[in-house]
Amino acid sequence: MAEKITSRSVDYSQWYLDIVLNAKLADYSPVKGCMVIRPRGYAIWERLRDELDRRFKATGHVNAYFPMLIPMSFLKKEAEHVEGFAPELAVVTHGGGEELDEPLVLRPTSETIIWDKYRDWIQSWRDLPLLINQWANVVRWEKRTRLFLRTAEFLWQEGHTAHETSKEAEEETLRMLEVYRSFAEEFLALPVVAGVKSDSEKFAGAVRTYTIEAMMQDRKALQAGTSHFLGQNFAKAFDVKFQSREGKLEHVWASSWGVSTRLVGALIMTHSDDKGLVLPPTLAPEEVVIVPIFKGDSKPAVLAYGERLATALKSLGLRVVFDSDESNSPGWKFAEWEMRGTPVRIELGPRDMEAGKVVLVRRDTGEKEIVAVEAAPARVRELLGLIQANLLERARAFRVENTKSIGTRDEMLAFFSKEGAGTADATGGFAEALWCGSAECEAGLKAETKATLRCMPMDRQEGISGTCALCGAPAKHRAIFSRSY
RNA sequence: CGGGACGUAGCCUAGAGGCCAAGGCGUCAGCUUUGGGAGCUGAAGAUCGCGGGUUCGACUCCCGCCGUCCCGACCA
Numbered sequence: 001m002a003e004k005i006t007s008r009s010v011d012y013s014q015w016y017l018d019i020v021l022n023a024k025l026a027d028y029s030p031v032k033g034c035m036v037i038r039p040r041g042y043a044i045w046e047r048l049r050d051e052l053d054r055r056f057k058a059t060g061h062v063n064a065y066f067p068m069l070i071p072m073s074f075l076k077k078e079a080e081h082v083e084g085f086a087p088e089l090a091v092v093t094h095g096g097g098e099e100l101d102e103p104l105v106l107r108p109t110s111e112t113i114i115w116d117k118y119r120d121w122i123q124s125w126r127d128l129p130l131l132i133n134q135w136a137n138v139v140r141w142e143k144r145t146r147l148f149l150r151t152a153e154f155l156w157q158e159g160h161t162a163h164e165t166s167k168e169a170e171e172e173t174l175r176m177l178e179v180y181r182s183f184a185e186e187f188l189a190l191p192v193v194a195g196v197k198s199d200s201e202k203f204a205g206a207v208r209t210y211t212i213e214a215m216m217q218d219r220k221a222l223q224a225g226t227s228h229f230l231g232q233n234f235a236k237a238f239d240v241k242f243q244s245r246e247g248k249l250e251h252v253w254a255s256s257w258g259v260s261t262r263l264v265g266a267l268i269m270t271h272s273d274d275k276g277l278v279l280p281p282t283l284a285p286e287e288v289v290i291v292p293i294f295k296g297d298s299k300p301a302v303l304a305y306g307e308r309l310a311t312a313l314k315s316l317g318l319r320v321v322f323d324s325d326e327s328n329s330p331g332w333k334f335a336e337w338e339m340r341g342t343p344v345r346i347e348l349g350p351r352d353m354e355a356g357k358v359v360l361v362r363r364d365t366g367e368k369e370i371v372a373v374e375a376a377p378a379r380v381r382e383l384l385g386l387i388q389a390n391l392l393e394r395a396r397a398f399r400v401e402n403t404k405s406i407g408t409r410d411e412m413l414a415f416f417s418k419e420g421a422g423t424a425d426a427t428g429g430f431a432e433a434l435w436c437g438s439a440e441c442e443a444g445l446k447a448e449t450k451a452t453l454r455c456m457p458m459d460r461q462e463g464i465s466g467t468c469a470l471c472g473a474p475a476k477h478r479a480i481f482s483r484s485y
Numbered sequence: 486c487g488g489g490a491c492g493u494a495g496c497c498u499a500g501a502g503g504c505c506a507a508g509g510c511g512u513c514a515g516c517u518u519u520g521g522g523a524g525c526u527g528a529a530g531a532u533c534g535c536g537g538g539u540u541c542g543a544c545u546c547c548c549g550c551c552g553u554c555c556c557g558a559c560c561a
Contacts, residue, residue, distance in 0.1 A: 011555090013554080013555075014554080014555090017554080028552090028553075030552095032551090032552075032553095084560095087559070087560085088559080088560070109561095138561090140560070140561080142559085142560065142561095143486065143558085143559060143560085144486095144557095144558095144559080144560090149561090150560070150561075154561075156561075203561095222561095223561065224561090225561085226561070258561075259561080260561050261561095262561055263561095292519095293519065293520050294518090294519060295518095295519070295520085296519095299519095326519085328519090328522085329518080329519050329521085329522070329523060330519060330520065330521075330522095331519080331520080331521035331522055331523080332519095332521085332522040332523085333521095333522085334520095334521050334522080335521070335522045336522075338521095339522095347520070349519090349520055350520090351520075352520090359520090450557095485561095
């Protein structure tokens with residue numbers, strides 16, 4: 001059969017789509033910009049969601065659910081907020097066959113409807129902190145959509161917290177950023193840079209936005225999660241006050257933070273290759289697949305050999321699929337499970353059986369090894385750990401390799417003019433440079449190169465001295481610039 | 486929302502005004518097979534994206550719309 005997946009080097013966008021569609025993660029919907037998440041894609045989301053939910057609860061948060069329909073007037077209460085979302089709102093104007101008195105918006109995010117309730121729920125410092133998360137769908141009428149990366153409707157979680165002091169709210173903001181960072185690296189094997197957004201890139205309504213940024217294989221940046229310090233903006237807009245320990249009436253301080261189904265897109269674009277999806281073992285619906293190879297009358301014996309091994313693997317708690325289906329050839333199955341991203345494949349046939357061995361194949365490197373069948377379960381478990389670690393390290397090495405320290409404007413322009421080199425959609429990667437802090441400077445670079453300020457890495461702000469790589473003014477920050485999704 | 490490309494069976498492609506729309510993959514049945522997407526035989530499967538128009542005749546030409554992808558402006 002013909003090659004199903006377009007090579008990354010030929011057309012990166014098409015490669016990504018080929019994987020999403022061929023690995024049956026998602027499909028198009030009759031409504032423009034919306035997507036159907038297919039069972040295999042949803043299984044990945046569920047694993048991701050469950051682990052994140054566990055980490056939220058471990059840090060003291062509880063789940064709740066707020067409605068999808070929000071009165072238009074709520075959005076308008078926070079000026080910057082409504083301005084930021086107005087262009088992408090979907091609005092419900094009719095209900096029950098009649099025009100509504102007030103249009104309702106499909107939530108693009110839930111700050112407003114949540115803070116409307118917080119006003120009632122928060123009276124005293126004893127009601128704080130309030131640490132609520134919700135898992136929900138949101139709608140943003142995007143002009144240009146891409147499966148998982150940007151769709152008109154997507155699934156996400158949004159945490160909304162209220163605190164007594166600015167310091168506590170900012171600590172919460174940073175705590176959740178760290179939850180995202182560690183989750184991305186430990187669970188998704190997605191190396192990220194944690195940092196602060198510039199004013200022009202921050203969330204509409206936030207005082208400060210923190211982000212985790214990942215580098216995809218085409219060297220573009222992808223914002224994988226954000227955590228916002230909201231100050232008292234929403235508390236003031238929705239008049240949420242509490243009586244402090246000193247007996248004074250004060251507005252509460254807030255944070256909000258979220259990650260979405262976009263993470264599934266990030267996973268695909270970070271780890272996968274021209275043979276298909278590559279999944280970290282933590283997220284794979286099945287960690288290991290066994291493909292038996294029959295020859296002549298060896299079938300019953302080979303099947304039994306495979307079944308025994310499957311049982312042994314399961315007894316270690318591993319997620320195992322025994323692909324004993326007879327209608328497809330072994331070669332077909334090898335390719336198919338590679339397309340699906342299963343981390344480890346075990347091949348076993350009459351020759352292996354006679355020798356008491358099996359063949360183990362790693363999805364991440366393609367390496368094969370032959371081991372004694374009794375040793376296989378322990379070795380598989382070991383391999384899964386190695387694969388998980390290798391995916392993270394491989395992606396991190398790629399990012400480091402494609403991150404360059406830039407000192408001058410000319411260097412910067414040269415860095416981002418590499419378009420077309422290497423992969424079809426290549427960019428220079430991450431440019432790390434000193435920056436004066438001016439929005440004009442940032443906008444100028446964007447106009448010339450499409451590169452935006454992704455973040456100011458939090459661990460790289462010590463000892464800033466020198467001049468802005470863009471304009472030569474005294475530098476205030478060290479920032480990462482890149483083209484992005 | 487602008488510019489470009491494309492839309493023919495589940496998927497990919499041929500047909501470029503003229504008889505019954507062609508082939509490959511996949512699907513189904515049977516046989517034969519199985520160490521990297523096997524083989525043979527047979528079968529099913531298409532309002533040619535939708536709507537108008539030109540024409541004796543439209544998958545083919547014209548107009549409009551819808552959708553997908555790519556490139557721009559905007560965004561998780």
